[in-house]
Amino acid sequence: MAKQKIIFARIMRKRYPKYKPTNIPWLKEAPEEWEVLRYKYLFKEINDRSEKGEEELLSVSQYTGVTVRKDKLEDERDNLTNASSLEGYKRVDKNDLVINIMLAWNGSLGVSDYNGIVSPAYCVYKGNSQVFSKYFHYLLRTDFSKNDFKKVSTGVVDSRLRMYSDDFFSIYTILPPLPDQRAIAAFLDHKCALIDTFIQKKTRLIELLKEQKQALINRAVTRGLDPEAPLKPSGIEWLGDIPEGWEVKKVKYVITSLASGGTPSMEKKEFWDGNIPWISPKDMKYAEIFDSEIKVTHLAVEKTSVKLIPANSILMVVRSGILQRTLPIAINRVSVTINQDLKAITLNNTIMFEYFIGIIRGIENELLNACRKVVATVDSIEIPYLLDFMIPVPSLEDQKKLLDYIKREEANIDLVISRITREIDLIKEYKSALIAEAVTGGIDVRGWRNKDEAG
Template identity: 30%
Template sequence: MSNYLDWQNKISSDRKIVPLFYIADFSISPVDKIVKEEEEKVNLCNYTDVYKNTYITSDLEFMEGSASENEINRFQIYDGDVLITKDSESWDDIGIPAIVVGNFQNTTLCGYHLALMRPKKNLVNPKFLFYCFESKKHRTQLEIEATGVTRFGIPKDAIGKYKIPLPSLELQNKIVEYLDREIVKIDSLIEKKTKLIALLEEKKKTVINEAVTNGLDTTVTMKNSGIEWLGKIPKHWEVVKLKYFIDINYGLSQPPEYFDTGTPLIRATNIFRGKISKKDMVFIDADQLKSNKKIILKKGDIIIVRSGAYTADSAIIDEEFENSIAGFDMVIRSKNDLFSNFLAYVLLSDYMLNRQLIPMRIRAAQPHLNAEEVGSTTLIKPSLEEQKLIVQKLETFFQKNKESINLINNSINLLKEKRTTIISAAINGEIAL
């Protein structure tokens, strides 16, 4: 971080370094999401609107809120305003910009956790100011000013002192034209590659569902499953209730004390589409819980989220998380002739997840599942030998799929690096226009 202002020594002689307060009026919005009857109804441009969009336009779906007359006067957004994220759960998400384009029929305000900048158009092209925040090299100024532990924020004076390499308005306009032309090409490539990853992810779902409902042999004789929405299945497969082939236990009933190190506690937030994420993982002292052996996870155990937004999501325990502790969800352990890895794929399939588990979880106001409901689901079961062959085939496919996604992600990262390099170089005068 010691070299975060090195770019100042590299700017061309036709630029002067000025603080943001010299070229723009700025303020931090206090307008929250609480609707008050005595206030005027407004639309709120919130954190996610800025974080996810380059342009803030009237066709975005804004949240409805309310504001006082003073707040409306101070924080109503107009064409050319630049908004940045002021607070975030991650310090490197500080200062992410979006620019307001066009005017708004409805009163729309800059919301909480954001800062609003109104460029002085006789000094700075609003889009040039936007690019000064798009540049990772320049935005580092704000990142190092961020304070906090679980949530980070930047003080108002740090925004005002943000250093801008300012050329003439004429040159700013040329830089904006150049960057608009070049960045749209890069962004278009990134978008295409991102869509390709989404297609590969969607392909995984299709392959799973096909394998666990039809098997691997396309020539096998089929029979009517007896379930209308399921249709035909291989003739030699059984239609059974899941409860006869599994044991279900619940995890912890009360949260234990958390530590920075120790035994991982697998919670709902760590489970996503069959995988266990280490992000936001907490640790406990397992010695305090040894008496409850049911919550100590074994390889092949499957955790299924039983309540909240992630209800019905699941993941299988591999060697890395063996002997971890189950959080507050259900632990499924296969028995008899049901292969746990096969069951893990079944729980991710359309016929189990979307046709059975998800409809169960939305019956009540608060999404939830219980052991009886999970056990009552229909399982289409091939022989144990065939289950293992299906898993082997799926794992081979997923390995190739993962390699393809990794290659695409690497190319996206290179494009993003090129993007920020071009922006920084243009702003600093390292590119001849």
């Protein structure tokens, strides 16, 4: 409880004794003893190349800064890199600053805690004797620093922006005395660690609630709502017994069509930027689909293999790396087109489409185990296996009752999840504000002490 009070306490308002105006647009004033100068007087670019490429490969992210690449792999089948060799990659020493010049504008940079190598496309910098690296790690990842990077970067659109070393060196920054830099970094290390622990615990709670929801759905679609209902063997090992009045059917006996998608020629501009949603796996984030990131034209529907999928069909991802973890399925509430990584399903009158989605979600793990083709590049659902996959099918009356129950229980869990998510968002906002105040001298932390270490 004491740590939580520290986390949620308002940002301390102890100020430096005196301030002076600055010529930095985002900083009206700074502590009197702090300097204002360009980054070129603090950092120098290092271009030390690996001879054999055997050092630890590092990656740079806007979320986590510089990390060990292999620690971020979600599957042991994933490659560390697509490069045939790591020879010529840039060496990085601990406390070096690494910037992804293509994504500096979104904060893809950080001070490294590791020795290793990074892509030759990145820039590596060493600070001089005036620099305490961890202080600049916090400063350079603030929103106002990212705005500076965007202003000096060159390119037509955000995805093409580049910030080269001369651009970085031209930016004005603040320079606290070294003791101040160390104090600020120590203060933020401690406070951010508390906040990050809080976020991790809340994130884990959300995961547990999602697991609870998955178990609830699984129980409902495989056993029904009445724990006293007589059961009968299903004849399926993973399913076990089911209520007596239920049937077990292959998927192909409850569907009327299974439509494929495609991709119109990217070279033909007349096929793109229309008003018809073109759904790909990246759009399958919600239970109901109304729109997509990319759209096609009516001409694309007329002239290519891409066909219009009627509203209230069922969309399922059948080819994507995401199948390693989950099986996205949704209802399109408007007419759409789909790419080749999806299938569109329509059902016969023996099963409600919302209930079919409930079944797939409830037995997701079993279905993936039975129907997923695991390959080195990208996983896929084997359609013949999917069509022959056995599912429990209650009467339409029971399906409606089960749907009502699932919706009600899901709504209760989702409400709790939304509240926790809001807590996480608020503490993240607090963290950003705290960092901004500390690194700009808005608060004086020189007298701060870690009470836990002080005993």
